[in-house]
Amino acid sequence: MTPVRTVVFDLDGTLVDTAPDLVSALNFVLDREGMAPVPLDSARNMIGAGARRMIERGLEVDGRAASLAEIDRMTADFVDYYGAHIAGASRPFDGLEAALDDLAGRGYQFAVCTNKLEWLSKKLLDELGLSGRFSAICGADTFGVSKPDPAILRQTVARAGGELSSTIMVGDAGPDIGVARRAGVPVIGVQFGYTQVPIADLKPDLLIGNMGELPAAVESLTSRRSTIKKSI
Incomplete structure (x- = not known):
C-alpha cells in the first residue's frame, strides 16, 4: 500500500x-x-x-x-x-484553510508537532474550529521530548498513521528546520512566523511568503522526492 x-x-x-x-x-x-x-x-x-x-x-x-x-x-x-485567554486575539494565518482544503483534495493528511503543551494546542485549535483537520496534535509533553529532537516528529507521524518517507514538515523557526533535518524529512519554511534567526538563513528546502503558496510548495517537494526515489 x-x-x-x-x-x-x-x-x-x-x-x-x-x-x-x-x-x-x-x-x-x-x-x-x-x-x-x-x-x-x-x-x-x-x-x-x-x-x-x-x-x-x-x-x-x-x-x-x-x-x-x-x-x-x-x-x-x-x-x-x-x-x-488562549484564543482572544489569535487567528489562523490568511489563506490557511483554503490551503488545507486544496491539499486535502490532493490526498494529503495533516498533523501538528509543536513545542506548546498538547492540551493548550488542542484547546487553541478547538476554539478556532481547526482541530478536526488534524490526524494528530502533539506537543512537548506528548512524548516527553521537544523539537529539534527527531523523536517528537517520528512519533507524531506514527500517531497520525503516516510514514516519514512520505512526510513534509512546515515551520517558521530553527526547531522546525532542525527536527526535519534530523528526521530526514523535507521542510518548508514560512516567512511570516516567529524566529530570532531569519528563516532563509536556516536553509529550508523551500520558502513561502504566504499560505496561498503552500499547496504548490508541498507538491513540488513531493514530486522532487518521487523523482529521487525513481532514480535510485
Whole structure:
C-alpha cells in the first residue's frame, strides 16, 4: 500500500498567529513581578521554545535573574492565564484553510508537532474550529521530548498513521528546520512566523511568503522526492 502523504505543521507562527495572546500572558506575568511589559513587535521572536523559555527571555530583557523555583512559579502562572485567554486575539494565518482544503483534495493528511503543551494546542485549535483537520496534535509533553529532537516528529507521524518517507514538515523557526533535518524529512519554511534567526538563513528546502503558496510548495517537494526515489 502507498503510505498516506502527511504534512506536519508547527503551530505558533506557522498555522496560527498566536503572538498577541502569548505576549499578553507574558506581560501578565511580568506585571505581577513588577516589571515593564514587553512590546508585541519585539516579543514575537521570543516565541517558539515553550512557555518557560519565553519567560526566561522576558526576564533577560529586564536584566533580571530568577531562581528555578521562581521561574517554575511564573511558568505556572503564565500557563494558567494563557489557557484562560488562549484564543482572544489569535487567528489562523490568511489563506490557511483554503490551503488545507486544496491539499486535502490532493490526498494529503495533516498533523501538528509543536513545542506548546498538547492540551493548550488542542484547546487553541478547538476554539478556532481547526482541530478536526488534524490526524494528530502533539506537543512537548506528548512524548516527553521537544523539537529539534527527531523523536517528537517520528512519533507524531506514527500517531497520525503516516510514514516519514512520505512526510513534509512546515515551520517558521530553527526547531522546525532542525527536527526535519534530523528526521530526514523535507521542510518548508514560512516567512511570516516567529524566529530570532531569519528563516532563509536556516536553509529550508523551500520558502513561502504566504499560505496561498503552500499547496504548490508541498507538491513540488513531493514530486522532487518521487523523482529521487525513481532514480535510485
